[in-house]
Amino acid sequence: MKKLIAVLLLAAFIQSCGMVEVKETDSLTFNEHMRLGAIYENQGKYELALREYESAQVIDTREANACFALGNVYLRLKDFPRAERHYRRAIELEPKPEFYNNMGWLLMEKGDMKGALKSVEEAVRMATGGGYIYLDTLGVVQMRAGELGKAEKSFLDAAGAVPAKKKDALFEIYGHLSELYKKTGQKQKAAVMDEKINVLKTPEAGEGL
Structure with missing residues (x-):
C-alpha cells in the first residue's frame, strides 16, 4: 500500500509539472539531462528540450532549476498556463531572483501588469x-x-x-x-x-x- 501511495504521489507531481513521459531506465544524470536540454533549447528544438528537462525532473523532483527550465521553454512556446505552473513551482521549491524575474515577464505577456511589477520588484x-x-x-x-x-x-x-x-x-x-x-x-x-x-x-x- 505504501508503495502504491508513493507511485501515485509521483504521478501526481509529474502531472502538476507537465511531465509527459517517465523512463524506467535512464543512464544519464540530472545534470546531463539539464545540459542537453539547454543545448536543444538554444537550437530552438523545444520539444527535445522539454523531453530532457522532464527527464531531469523525474530524477530529482525537488530540483527547482528543472521546473524553471521547463517554464522558460513553455514561455518561449507561449504556453502561458504551463509556464506559470512551472515558475510557481520553482519559486515554491527555492525562491530565486531569476525565477521572479521570468515570472514577471510571463505575467506581463499575459497582461497582468500589477502582478508583473510585484514579481520583478521582488527579483530586484x-x-x-x-x-x-x-x-x-x-x-x-x-x-x-x-x-x-x-x-x-x-x-x-x-x-x-x-x-x-x-x-x-x-x-x-x-x-x-x-x-x-x-x-x-x-x-x-x-x-x-x-x-x-x-x-x-x-x-x-x-x-x-
Missing part, C-alpha cells in the same frame, strides 16, 4: 549580483504599464550597474531607453541612445555583442 529586492538584469526587466514592465518616469530611472540605474565587459547588456538597455524616449517624443535623447548602440556595434567596443 532579492538580487545580490547581476541586479542590472532585473532593473532592466523592471523598466520594461514599467514602460508597458505606462509608468514612463519610473521606467527611465530603472533603465538608467540598470545601465549604471552593468559591469565593464557586459557590452551586450548595455546594448539591450540602451535599446529600451531609445524605445522609451521615442515613445515620449524625446527625439534628442533617443538619438543619443541610438548613437551609443552604434558605438557598441563596432569591433572596438570589445566582446559581448
